[in-house]
Amino acid sequence: MEELLAQLRSANPGVPDEVIWQFLQRRLHGENREYPASFRSLLDGKNRPDEPASMQPAPESFQLRSRCHCGKCKVVWDLDAHHLRVTRCYCPACRHHQASSFASYLATGSPENGMPQFTGDVTKLQHVCDVLGSVARLMCSRCFTKLAVVPDSGARAGEVLLCMGSVEDDSIPDEVALKWQTCHEDWDHASEPSWWRAKPATSMLLRRSQLLKGACSCGRCSFEAKLLPGEAQHCYCRLCRQMSGSVAQTWVPAEKVHFRWLRSETLRLVRTTGHGQRHLCTSCGTVMTIVYDSQPDCIWPAAGTFDDTQLAEASSKDLMWYRVIHICCAYMQPWYLLPDDRLPRLKYAG
Ligand SMILES: [Zn+2]
Ligand SMILES: [Zn+2]
Numbered sequence: 001m002e003e004l005l006a007q008l009r010s011a012n013p014g015v016p017d018e019v020i021w022q023f024l025q026r027r028l029h030g031e032n033r034e035y036p037a038s039f040r041s042l043l044d045g046k047n048r049p050d051e052p053a054s055m056q057p058a059p060e061s062f063q064l065r066s067r068c069h070c071g072k073c074k075v076v077w078d079l080d081a082h083h084l085r086v087t088r089c090y091c092p093a094c095r096h097h098q099a100s101s102f103a104s105y106l107a108t109g110s111p112e113n114g115m116p117q118f119t120g121d122v123t124k125l126q127h128v129c130d131v132l133g134s135v136a137r138l139m140c141s142r143c144f145t146k147l148a149v150v151p152d153s154g155a156r157a158g159e160v161l162l163c164m165g166s167v168e169d170d171s172i173p174d175e176v177a178l179k180w181q182t183c184h185e186d187w188d189h190a191s192e193p194s195w196w197r198a199k200p201a202t203s204m205l206l207r208r209s210q211l212l213k214g215a216c217s218c219g220r221c222s223f224e225a226k227l228l229p230g231e232a233q234h235c236y237c238r239l240c241r242q243m244s245g246s247v248a249q250t251w252v253p254a255e256k257v258h259f260r261w262l263r264s265e266t267l268r269l270v271r272t273t274g275h276g277q278r279h280l281c282t283s284c285g286t287v288m289t290i291v292y293d294s295q296p297d298c299i300w301p302a303a304g305t306f307d308d309t310q311l312a313e314a315s316s317k318d319l320m321w322y323r324v325i326h327i328c329c330a331y332m333q334p335w336y337l338l339p340d341d342r343l344p345r346l347k348y349a350g
């Protein structure tokens with residue numbers, strides 16, 4: 001496999017690794033593009049009762065690796081497993097910064113675990129979390145991968161909470177990942193956005209008519225678009241994971257003629273793959289949209305940027321989504337368990 005990857009890389013100079021990897025995966029898996037509706041996790045089967053041999057006790061300590069998308073910011077960290085807690089923060093501040101349904105953190109219990117030193121140029125954004133209080137959010141200055149959150153004060157002052165989206169999957173032992181699938185803390189769960197567990201409505205109403213506003217976490221970039229009723233794609237690819245810091249980002253298509261920027265002081269459109277670009281706020285780092293080269297009339301804002309109040313009002317109309325799918329599930333983090341929602345699960349992009 002490595003050899004094939006190397007061959008493809010040298011035959012396709014300048015093509016991002018992610019694109020080459022997806023091409024290879026498609027070749028290997030042929031037309032079998034979908035997981036069954038019962039698929040929950042990439043470690044499915046390893047924890048079935050009929051396979052006790054695969055279950056080893058979780059190690060006491062292990063070496064965790066975290067890496068940003070451009071590869072400049074990295075950390076390797078020897079961690080004591082007893083101090084680790086996987087948390088999901090649904091507070092609006094964390095959700096909007098990561099433009100996701102919840103922020104995914106690995107609370108490391110440091111200083112017991114020491115303090116990691118990221119290589120590369122790390123930006124510190126002074127921000128808040130409704131649970132942790134005042135925090136510094138650490139991002140790669142170049143690619144805006146979300147790396148970690150460090151509270152400034154209170155009981156957890158100085159504790160490093162690594163953003164799970166940038167943790168390298170193969171540095172988490174399977175036994176630990178299996179435990180984290182079900183063993184995690186939820187913070188401010190009442191603030192979960194309605195689109196995260198949405199099911200498609202049975203109505204065949206396809207005309208988008210309701211306007212929604214969205215904004216980055218600092219508010220310097222905002223938009224308005226006709227989005228509802230609409231389609232929602234929960235994407236678990238590496239880029240969505242790293243640039244959000246969380247487990248997935250949800251994308252909702254809008255026609256460009258019905259999308260407009262209200263504020264764009266710090267907005268930048270950056271090429272993130274060989275086939276698409278993303279709008280992000282250079283002040284706070286929130287990733288706001290995807291624009292695909294092959295869809296010049298369409299723009300995909302991240303549901304994580306949507307205005308919560310407006311969304312709550314819209315959801316009462318019960319006709320929000322006509323298609324909801326999970327995509328790029330082949331890149332899902334092994335510690336994540338998909339909800340038992342029976343929605344379609346594509347292995348790669350939709
Ligand atoms: Zn980077
Ligand atoms: Zn929070």
Ligand SMILES: [Zn+2]
Pocket residue numbers: 216217218219220221266281282283284285286
């Ligand atoms: Zn911003």
Ligand SMILES: [Zn+2]
Pocket residue numbers: 235236237238239240241328
């Ligand atoms: Zn993605």
